Amino acid sequence: MSTTTAVSAAPQTPSVADADTLVRIENLRIAFGDTEVVHGVDLSVRRGEVLAIVGESGSGKSVTTRSLVGLAGVGARIAADRFEILGENALDRSERRWRSVRGRRVGLVLQDALTALDPLRTIGAEVTEALVDVPRRERTDRVEALLTSVGIPDPEVKRRQRSFQLSGGQRQRALIASALAGDPDLIIADEPTTALDVTVQAQVLDLVVAQARAGRAVILVSHDLAVVSAIADRVIVMHDGHIVEQGPVRTVIDAPAADHTRALIAAVPRGTARPPLADAPDAVPVFSANGLRKTYRVLRCPVVAVDDVSFDVAENEVVGVVGESGSGKSTVAELVTGLLTPDAGEMWLHGAPHTAANRRAGAIGLVAQDSVASFDPRYTVDRIVAESVATVRPDRDDRSARVRELLDAVHLPSSAAHRHPRELSGGQRQRVNIARALGSSPRLLVCDEPVSALDISVQAQILDLLRELTENTDIGVVFISHDLSVVRQLCHRLVVLDRGRVAEQGSAAAVFANPRSSCTRRLLDAVPTL
Structure with missing residues (x-):
């Protein structure tokens, strides 16, 4: 049952000249209760066109696009002078009618593939659901072709797996394949490449462009201006529920008229790689790994996820671990933090064996990508942080003072301490x-894709915070990311993984300036730039 209230507009009769315009919205307003979050938005998109919508978290870009498929959210009230989707007035469309449109005439790609995919169904079953017009005997071949088209390796194996058995990037690609399966007229992609490495991102972006060139319309929601500049025809910039600027992508990127657009462009990571730290020959590394190996069993077959991986992390140093989806990055993070036990290899903290005991004592801290999933929604911020502090400070008063110090260190106001995670912005939750x-x-901080889900300005703030922490403390950082622009800005050294093995490692400046392995060159060649 739909929980969205629509306020009908006057009847709309598209003219012949509008036949290729699949979306035409005029004066769109969206409110929740007494609070209006989208204020008078106009937008349209034609067949063969890629329209990008960019803006910071909370700007209204996602709720605007989700309203186009009847998914604005619980309690949303939508009003517009014109709300025409696929040639029909859609303001008074029933939920049953929306369900007949989604997946068939409109393909929807959401950012969070883990919640969008049913963990009880195979990936093949998810994609097959939209193939109602394909003969049953041809569906398996069609599913495997779709999985191949979005860059999923071994499609005959992957189609039989479930979402939790795939990497984050592979799940996102499976979701894109599912959206394309029904051969839709309109594709709405909300941050479709957030979880993808740069090479797969490039492949998926080429696929998105191909959809537009084949006569479909594409609406792309993204915080990545480099991605937008690479594939969009037009761009809309939103801020605080308003459109502050729109036009051809080259005009908006090269000569932005609005202050907010200029601020977004200024926040894009760029510049030279961070120089390596000065060598300290007698210093003991904060962390060392030697010969790490981890094997999984997938459909009864052994799969080597990490094979003979070795690296060190010094005090005040940020070591980036990069690679394509499935290269073993996240497995390395789980081995280092103790969430997984290696099949072979050794790890040390300050020269002592890295044991289960010191892992439990909090000697290694983890900053995960999905802060929402890692918090107990019943807890306030001070309780969330205090639980961690309690492992080293049992005194309650001392613990409270340390919580205040930490919130100040990550530049959160004291008022945030008594709020719940759901009451915070994405950037505040990550802080x-x-x-x-x-x-x-902790002696070591492991950051596993900590900024990939953040908009560009908040991302810059978090990167500045991490840089500040490493400069002002003796902590070492393992920074795992698929975004080489971010890695270039933050990391002193890089470890490049390729199919579980170290393809190369060295100072970030040297790797970016003179990559030795074909894997590294492939990653660097695929990085989108403004």
Whole structure:
């Protein structure tokens, strides 16, 4: 049953000249209760066109696009002078009618593939659901072709797996394949490449462009201006529920008229790689790994996820671990943090064996990508951080003072302490995530894709925070990311993984300037730029 209230507009009769315009919205307003969050938005998109919508978290870009498929959210009230989708007035469309449109005439790609995919169904079953017009005997071949088209390796194996058995990037690609399966007229993609490495991102973006060139219309929601500049024809910039600027993408990117657009462009990571730290020959590394190996069993077959991986992390140093989806990055993070036990290899903290005991004592802190999933929604911020502090400071008063220090260190106001995660912005939640990771006074901080889900300006703030922490403390950082622009800005050294093995490692400046392995060159060639 739909929980969205629509306020009908006057009847709309598209003219012949509008036949290729699949979406035409005029004076769109969206409210929740007494609070209006989208104020008088106009937008349209034609067949063969890629329209990008960009803006910071909370700007209204996602709720605007989700309203186009009847998914604005619980309690949303939508009003517009014109709300024409696929040639029909859609304001008074029933939920049953929306369900007949989604997946068939409109393909929807959401950012969070883990919640969008049913964990009880195979990937093949998810994609097959939209193939109602394909003969049953041809569906398996069609599913495998779709999985191949979005860059999923071994499609005959992957189609039989479930979402939790795939990497984050593979799940996102499976969701894109599912959206394309029904051969839709309109594709709405909300941050479709957030979880993808740069090479797969490039492949998926080429696929998106191909959809437009084949006569479909594409609406792309993204915080990545480099991605937008690479594939969009037009761009809309939103801020605080308003459109502050729109026009051809080259005009908006090269000569922005609005202050907010200029601020977004200024926040894009760029510049030279961070120089390596000065060598300290007698210093013991904060962390060392030697010969790490981890094997999984997938459909009864052994799969080597990490094979003979070795690296060190010094005090005040940020070591980036990069690679394509499935290269073993996240497995390395789980081995280092103790969430997984290696099949072979050794790890040390400050020269002592890295044991289960010191892992439990909080000697290593973890900053995960999905802060929402890692918090208990019943807890306030001070309780979330205090749980971590309690591992090293049992005294309650001392613990409260340390929580205040940590919130100040990550630049959160004191008022945030008594709020719940759901009451915070994405950037604020990630600051809480970092404060919690620091609460146990760890020697090493492991950051697993900590900024990939953040808009560009908040991302810049979090990167500045991590840089500040490494400069002002003796902590070492393992920074795992698929975004080489971010890695270039933050990391002193890089470890490049390729199918579980180290393809090369060295100072970030040297790797970016003179990559030795074909894997590294492939990653660098695929990085989108403004």
